[in-house]
Amino acid sequence: MFLVVILIIALVIALLKNKPEQKNDQSFALLQQQVNLLKDQVSKDITSSSQLVDERLKSMIDSVNKQLTTVDKTLSDRMDKNNIIVNNVRENLGSLSQATERIREIGKDISSLQEILRSPKLRGSLGELFLSDLLSQILPSVNYSLQYKFKNGETVDAVVNIGERLISIDSKFPLENFIKLTELKTEEEKRSQKKKFVSDVKKHIDAIASKYIVSDEGTFDFALMYIPAENVYYETITKSDYSDDKPVSSYALEKKVVPVSPNSLYAYLQVIILGLNGLKIEKNAQVILEHLQRLKLDFERFKTDFDVLGKHITSAKSKYDDTDKRLNRFEDKLLQSGQPGQETEEQPLLIEK
Template sequence: MSQILFVAFGTPVSVAILAMSLSGLAFVLLVLTLSLGASGRRRDAAEAVARQADLQEKLADLARAHAEVTGRVRSMGEILGSRQADLARFVAEQLESVGSRVGRSLEDQSRNSSESLGKLNERLAVIDAAQARLTGLTEEVIGLKDILANKQARGAFGQGRMEAIVRDALPGNAYEFQYTLSNRCRPDCVIRLPGDDRVMVVDAKFPLEAFVALKDAQDGEARKIAAARVRADVGRHIADIKERYFVAGETQDIAILFVPSESLYADLAEHFEDVVQKAHTNRIVIVSPSLLVMAVQVMQALVRDARVREQAHIIQVEVRRLVEDVVRLRQRVGKLSAHFGQAQEDIAGIVISADKIAKSGERIDMLDFEQSPSAKPQAEFALGGLGKAAE
């Protein structure tokens, strides 16, 4: 135990001294630890108390906040309840308004739909009628096409149109259909002009096959061939009219070739001017239905003028009688004027007499019958003057 372990600061240190030193150090450490633990426990207790007080304060604050939140939640619930009631009432009003508007809109749409359906039915009825008319017109066009396809039927069609135009404009003695000339040729119609024994020939047989071929041509070569055929057919028909219907001393120097279609005449005048000029050179006038109407109207005016000239002597007699009646009327009007003058003079005399009578009546009314006897001669004299004035 007395063994020296080491020397510290000049002092030898043995095992016993070291053990005692360690024991004392341990005791000091224990005391320090106990003192520190007690002070720590006191400090922990103080801190715990402080923390508890702080916790209680926070709990109190939390309780107050909870109370405030509860109050606010309650007030907010009340506000939300009232707002919900207002919202429900507003939604109900809006739904009712929307329902009424939707109802009115549905009624308007239903009424408009009914009116539109009514108008649509009317238009459908009109369309049905138009379709029926169109169907009838289609059938007529098909029939017209069939007529124009047949040469004899086409001739009858052109003859019918020409006869209708001539018959409507001229008197019966100014034309004749299927008239026989001296060369035994029978033109479709002849028209007699006033003051001339010669008749004007009207032909209604126009060649149509070449025009149909020209219309149906698909290329330039086909159109060229069809145009050459048109020139050949129309030129041959013009030559036939010139050869058959020009009879010296019996027919006029001009003949009429009737084309029964305005479109055909327009195509002929526009694309085949040489053919038209050839017809004019041969004294043949090509006319459409409208031009034939104008020509017949001119002839009608000529016939009317001729009739007026034929009846000129009758018109002169009637005018002479009219002049005599006017002279007689003038004489009678003069006599009537003289009678009116005499009547005016008589009426003027009657007016003068009436004025005199009125003045005499006024003088009588102004007499005073209560005067003295010396005034009687004057009254008698006035009465005598009144009688003379009356006479």
């Protein structure tokens, strides 16, 4: 706008210069007046534009300040959250470090335990411990015994008594060759070691069958061979490509020895519990029958006494009725003899029988 005014003024001056000098002062004054009016209008427009620019600039500054405040608050909140996350990560890393250290210590303990368990005697004791714990969790203490000694001098790890019969359980399983089998890499080495393992197991089955199936001392005609690890049990009962001999499971059944793992022994013991409950029910039923028999005898004696009492009551009632009749006749005669002017024949004083 200001540039337009300047151009107009310059144009007017140029026109004035081109006109004759005799131009009157009135025209110049009019032009001066118009220039002044235009100047005032331009000044007003500039003032108005300046105010509008100030207002818009202030509004923009306020908006920018608000946005900056919002951004600052958002950044502050995010920083707080990030700090919390960082602290949590630090705590988790600390816990993870502690857990890693504990795992490392457990690994050392496991390695130490493996070294300790290389002794067959200690492994056997551990198997006995596992067997004892499993029996105590499932069966009442009166229904099993540990380290049971037979009259022939042999001692079995545990027996379960069902009524008057016993089930022998052995937990001394040969693990040496199985451990070696798991450490081998080549197929040929595994085949050779598997044969040794199968041979050890079959020898152990023979020992169980000869020592712990003692019919003369009340055992059942079978025994249980407890294998304290599921992977060893699986390797024992399954037919392997590394051995051409008869499967261990078939050989064991021929010898009447049943291989059991912790899980399968639990199932066997559940069946035994059902059998024990059946025996209890049978004993209770026998006791109930004995009580019923005694009640029957008591009832028969009571019925006999009751019949005798009934006969006595019937006889007494008959005597009562007969006596009542005689008493009534005696009363009638007594009344008749007591009336005045009544001729009476002399009657016997005794009551008729």
